[in-house]
Amino acid sequence: MKAAVITFPGSNCDLDMYHALVDEFQIETEILPATITDLSAYDAIFIPGGFSYGDYLRTGAIARFAPVMAAIKAADQQGKIIVGICNGFQILTEAGLLPGALQTNTQPGFICDITGLKVVNTTSKFTNAFTKSINQFPIAHGEGNYYVDAATLATMQANQQILFTYTDNPNGSIADIAGVTNVNGNVFGMMPHPERAVDALLGNVDGRAFFSSIIASLVNQQEAIKA
């Protein structure tokens, strides 16, 4: 498995993601700039948190038109795993790779806290290794209020696209939604930070199951191809 972490001007969780993938899970990983146009060598693509292009205009709005996005869309068409955390989630919704949009938190201000996440669906590529139904994840955002219209929400529920919900909704997200996939189940986004919860030294390892899930699903996929 080879992973890419995409860094945009203003991304600031790229090194945290790199640390989680390389040091905690021994995955061959490269940090690549948003100017890159070919991602064919990578099995999984991670879009980290931060403030891409200063969050000017809207969160993720400028990043959506970065050169790398065509390569990310091509990877999606090949069914590759694409993960957007925090600002990465905002970018994926702006790019139309995930449904909905992230708007300003209902309670004024930036929230930096630990939040409870309920695993709603454990059959996905991103949640298959979770053993606890409630997990504690760090959050740090000002625009994490997930919005989707009623018709799309109904479709997402029917397709089991909602993987995580907040136990104590911190930002006003509709239906307590914290993490979602696309219809095909290969693209995932959420505001909470699993990459900040992988090291016992930092007091929280609840994020490890997220990475274990992705690794397990890639191993299964490769075995299926061989067989």
Place this chain on the structure above:
Amino acid sequence: MFLAKIYVTYKPSILDPKGETVKDALQRMEYTGIEDVVMGKYFEIKLSSSDATSAAKEVESFSEKLLINVNMEVFRYEIEAITE
């Protein structure tokens, strides 16, 4: 040359937490007649288009693609001819 003035606001169905925060502040300042505050974005964009119709077409195209998020925002605009 044309000048486009473009106003971006949330759809009425979307909560506007920034507008609500400003409204609360105005009411605290004892402006008792404040009924509602909508906080949006304002752009002035100069276009070299040859006529107002093609300028309008361009404004509508890029506003929808970049200036707004169609899930939660709407825009309106005015176009005027200007001299350089």
